[in-house]
Amino acid sequence: xxxxxxxxxxxxxxxxxxxxxxxxxxxxxxxxxxxxxxxxxxxxxxxxxxxxxxxxxxxxxxxxxxxxxxxxxxxxxxxxxxxxxxxxxxxxxxxxxxxxxxxxxxxxxxxxxxxxxxxxxxxxxxxxxxxxxxxxxxxxxxxxxxxxxxxxxxxxxxxxxxxxxxxxxxxxxxxxxxxxxxxxxxxxxxxxxxxxxxxxxxxxxxxxxxxxxxxxxxxxxxxxxxxxxxxxxxxxxxxxxxxxxxxxxxxxxxxxxxxxxxxxxxxxxxxxxxxxxxxxxxxxxxxxxxxxxxxxxxxxxxxxxxxxxxxxxxxxxxxxxxxxxxxxxxxxxxxxxxxxxxxxxxxxxxxxxxxxxxxxxxxxxxxxxxxxxxxxxxxxxxxxxxxxxxxxxxxxxxxxxxxxxxxxxxxxxxxxxxxxxxxxxxxxxxxxxxxxxxxxxxxxxxxxxxxxxxxxxxxxxxxxxxxxxxxxxxxxxxxxxxxxxxxxxxxxxxxxx
Amino acid sequence: xxxxxxxxxxxxxxxxxxxxxxxxxxxxxxxxxxxxxxxxxxxxxxxxxxxxxxxxxxxxxxxxxxxxxxxxxxxxxxxxxxxxxxxxxxxxxxxxxxxxxxxxxxxxxxxxxxxxxxxxxxxxxxxxxxxxxxxxxxxxxxxxxxxxxxxxxxxxxxxxxxxxxxxxxxxxxxxxxxxxxxxxxxxxxxxxxxxxxxxxxxxxxxxxxxxxxxxxxxxxxxxxxxxxxxxxxxxxxxxxxxxxxxxxxxxxxxxxxxxxxxxxxxxxxxxxxxxxxxxxxxxxxxxxxxxxxxxxxxxxxxxxxxxxxxxxxxxxxxxxxxxxxxxxxxxxxxxxxxxxxxxxxxxxxxxxxxxxxxxxxxxxxx
Numbered sequence: 001x002x003x004x005x006x007x008x009x010x011x012x013x014x015x016x017x018x019x020x021x022x023x024x025x026x027x028x029x030x031x032x033x034x035x036x037x038x039x040x041x042x043x044x045x046x047x048x049x050x051x052x053x054x055x056x057x058x059x060x061x062x063x064x065x066x067x068x069x070x071x072x073x074x075x076x077x078x079x080x081x082x083x084x085x086x087x088x089x090x091x092x093x094x095x096x097x098x099x100x101x102x103x104x105x106x107x108x109x110x111x112x113x114x115x116x117x118x119x120x121x122x123x124x125x126x127x128x129x130x131x132x133x134x135x136x137x138x139x140x141x142x143x144x145x146x147x148x149x150x151x152x153x154x155x156x157x158x159x160x161x162x163x164x165x166x167x168x169x170x171x172x173x174x175x176x177x178x179x180x181x182x183x184x185x186x187x188x189x190x191x192x193x194x195x196x197x198x199x200x201x202x203x204x205x206x207x208x209x210x211x212x213x214x215x216x217x218x219x220x221x222x223x224x225x226x227x228x229x230x231x232x233x234x235x236x237x238x239x240x241x242x243x244x245x246x247x248x249x250x251x252x253x254x255x256x257x258x259x260x261x262x263x264x265x266x267x268x269x270x271x272x273x274x275x276x277x278x279x280x281x282x283x284x285x286x287x288x289x290x291x292x293x294x295x296x297x298x299x300x301x302x303x304x305x306x307x308x309x310x311x312x313x314x315x316x317x318x319x320x321x322x323x324x325x326x327x328x329x330x331x332x333x334x335x336x337x338x339x340x341x342x343x344x345x346x347x348x349x350x351x352x353x354x355x356x357x358x359x360x361x362x363x364x365x366x367x368x369x370x371x372x373x374x375x376x377x378x379x380x381x382x383x384x385x386x387x388x389x390x391x392x393x394x395x396x397x398x399x400x401x402x403x404x405x406x407x408x409x410x411x412x413x414x415x416x417x418x419x420x421x422x423x424x425x426x427x428x429x430x431x432x433x434x435x436x437x438x439x440x441x442x443x444x445x446x447x448x449x450x451x452x453x454x455x456x457x458x459x460x461x462x463x464x465x466x467x468x469x470x471x472x473x474x475x476x477x478x479x480x481x482x483x484x485x486x487x488x489x490x491x492x493x494x495x496x497x
Numbered sequence: 498x499x500x501x502x503x504x505x506x507x508x509x510x511x512x513x514x515x516x517x518x519x520x521x522x523x524x525x526x527x528x529x530x531x532x533x534x535x536x537x538x539x540x541x542x543x544x545x546x547x548x549x550x551x552x553x554x555x556x557x558x559x560x561x562x563x564x565x566x567x568x569x570x571x572x573x574x575x576x577x578x579x580x581x582x583x584x585x586x587x588x589x590x591x592x593x594x595x596x597x598x599x600x601x602x603x604x605x606x607x608x609x610x611x612x613x614x615x616x617x618x619x620x621x622x623x624x625x626x627x628x629x630x631x632x633x634x635x636x637x638x639x640x641x642x643x644x645x646x647x648x649x650x651x652x653x654x655x656x657x658x659x660x661x662x663x664x665x666x667x668x669x670x671x672x673x674x675x676x677x678x679x680x681x682x683x684x685x686x687x688x689x690x691x692x693x694x695x696x697x698x699x700x701x702x703x704x705x706x707x708x709x710x711x712x713x714x715x716x717x718x719x720x721x722x723x724x725x726x727x728x729x730x731x732x733x734x735x736x737x738x739x740x741x742x743x744x745x746x747x748x749x750x751x752x753x754x755x756x757x758x759x760x761x762x763x764x765x766x767x768x769x770x771x772x773x774x775x776x777x778x779x780x781x782x783x784x785x786x787x788x789x790x791x792x793x794x795x796x797x798x799x800x801x802x803x804x805x806x807x808x809x810x811x812x813x814x815x816x817x818x819x820x821x822x823x824x825x826x827x828x829x830x831x832x833x834x835x836x837x838x839x840x841x842x843x844x845x846x847x848x849x850x851x852x853x854x855x856x857x858x859x860x861x862x863x
Contacts, residue, residue: 321528
């Protein structure tokens with residue numbers, strides 16, 4: 001255990017040894033300001049502190065008044081920073097130096113003044129647009145990798161003291177800061193307790209991203225479906241929290257995990273709420289239909305063309321047969337070939353920089369698509385079906401869910417090739433039973449479909465008007481059901497009458 | 498898939514797949530099969546002759562033109578087997594959409610084939626059934642230059658224009674098995690220009706063809722049947738020495754059939770209300786004048802009524818009942834026996850027709 005040895009050794013260090021260890025790094029600065037050479041010693045890690053604040057605010061003050069100062073107390077009076085501590089403990093000093101504190105030592109005094117001048121924002125991106133979950137209407141600010149900024153962003157939207165952040169540390173090596181957020185009086189404490197307990201039980205070395213936490217403490221990790229919704233959009237997290245969900249922040253991750261989630265949550269876009277309910281509902285239905293199309297269209301093509309020629313309408317027979325006339329492979333192979341091509345294109349597109357990505361679109365879409373039809377590797381009708389179903393899968397607002405949907409196509413295609421429509425039926429039943437078995441923080445994943453909750457249908461497949469969604473979904477068992485109260489009699493407020 | 502059971506299941510499943518090379522005997526990839534849409538059946542000297550009509554869409558040089566294959570046998574299975582033996586791809590009859598019987602076979606009785614074919618689960622009951630006045634094999638030869646769906650589409654659009662009663666297997670079987678009703682199915686014929694047309698309806702007693710209805714009789718038959726009362730037919734008009742023809746189009750109609758159960762004189766009462774228009778009429782007929790309109794209405798009513806009576810007498814004389822008079826009587830009487838009814842009562846049934854024609858529109862005036 002080298003780490004534990006290092007810790008033990010640290011406990012016997014003196015301040016001089018701390019400085020010596022630190023001086024090995026080139027970013028450690030230790031100096032006395034000019035004219036004060038014999039009285040003051042300033043030390044800090046240049047990479048961790050706010051250099052501008054030191055140069056513009058700390059040093060001028062010291063130079064002006066440095067000579068008069070006799071004690072640390074006097075020094076504290078003149079230094080224009082708020083977070084100032086006294087310390088003698090070398091271990092504490094070492095830890096704080098690394099975090100970006102500045103120490104000031106008066107000659108011949110064992111006690112030090114530690115001033116917090118760390119630079120929080122250094123290294124973090126300034127651009128926090130929601131790149132991966134874009135919406136045309138609505139705010140475009142997303143979370144970033146800094147947990148403090150993220151908490152700040154959330155507090156701005158939910159400005160009540162009932163919004164509670166519970167901080168924890170996770171990861172034996174990374175010591176990542178985790179914050180569990182919930183609204184007291186809304187979120188069911190059972191969920192908060194479950195999250196707390198599950199995070200406590202986690203033993204892991206380095207937490208790179210919040211999605212790792214999500215996987216580790218998820219109810220069932222052997223599933224392609226995301227059990228928790230993770231998002232970089234502020235409005236999504238806020239909406240989850242006001243409906244009584246828990247949000248989990250992890251330092252270093254722009255993705256916030258919210259839960260308990262249900263299957264339908266993944267097909268809801270914040271934009272639904274910014275458009276009128278008619279349009280919002282329409283787009284939501286389009287998205288849900290897209291899921292079904294994306295999952296079943298290719299497998300249905302394979303099943304029908306291999307087994308069930310009877311169900312093809314008479315007028316469709318000719319285009320289907322003549323498009324397949326020169327294809328030497330069975331429908332199964334041509335479908336798998338095209339599906340894998342699309343997956344390759346997607347994977348390559350995700351790895352490439354945006355500018356090359358556009359070229360990839362042309363290469364993939366036009367060249368490969370057109371050429372494979374001309375080379376009689378696939379039929380052009382299948383090409384249309386496969387690209388449409390890929391397109392449909394991209395309408396799912398949450399990336400993880402759209403991946404799951406695209407993955408599920410493959411077992412369905414294989415089942416369709418083996419058993420035809422019967423195989424698809426088997427696949428669908430297996431899929432459904434798996435979905436029914438899933439839970440998220442102990443909450444059923446398929447609610448409100450099963451267990452059937454009629455009241456929650458107001459905001460599921462359709463996005464009802466705000467008049468009708470005054471209550472929270474009861475299946476999350478929030479402590480208070482009422483979200484808002486629309487004015488009963490609107491005519492009273494009509495002052496122009 | 499945990500434990501030895503799961504592993505066993507997984508291994509046996511993969512072994513099954515690899516050993517069979519993923520090959521499935523039920524595999525019917527659409528470009529590897531021949532999908533006929535018409536089956537014609539005829540009576541040969543000793544055996545039955547079957548002809549299928551199909552289009553091979555994989556051959557681009559044929560441009561969707563239909564080809565025929567003929568086989569002989571004692572039943573459908575053997576006929577199809579012989580056809581299958583002559584084809585480079587297996588013949589699959591799952592998309593059969595028309596069954597045509599030759600005249601000889603139809604007069605002999607078609608129950609044998611209908612029963613075996615409708616037992617095949619692959620064949621849908623929305624397949625059309627028709628009769629030709631010659632050999633069905635020869636009729637199908639006249640399909641040259643068209644796709645195999647040509648005859649099917651021909652019947653379908655006639656039906657959709659309400660000139661034929663629903664000609665599919667479902668209604669055929671209903672009329673065939675139903676007590677007190679007989680079949681009337683489309684009669685196909687090759688006309689003088691060598692094209693296939695629908696001549697009218699062929700009327701069956703049980704499964705034997707007895708008589709045929711021409712186009713005008715078909716129109717009247719549809720009116721008497723009372724379902725989907727639309728269609729058009731030509732009638733004559735006379736006035737003050739002038740004669741001409743008019744085309745009467747029925748737009749909407751109602752027909753209430755009632756049976757008056759009088760044991761001595763059974764009487765069937767038709768109460769018909771027709772709404773229609775005349776499309777083509779002679780120039781001397783000025784429909785803007787109410788008097789002329791009334792004259793037209795009276796003459797039309799008279800002629801339609803006459804035609805109705807003529808058709809009803811033709812049907813009773815042939816002892817066929819495609820209108821389902823027997824069924825109507827059965828529904829209104831306690832003891833009804835099919836055999837007795839058609840032998841004793843049916844020839845003596847009296848028909849009472851109460852017809853009212855309302856001419857609503859007569860086109861745009863000059």
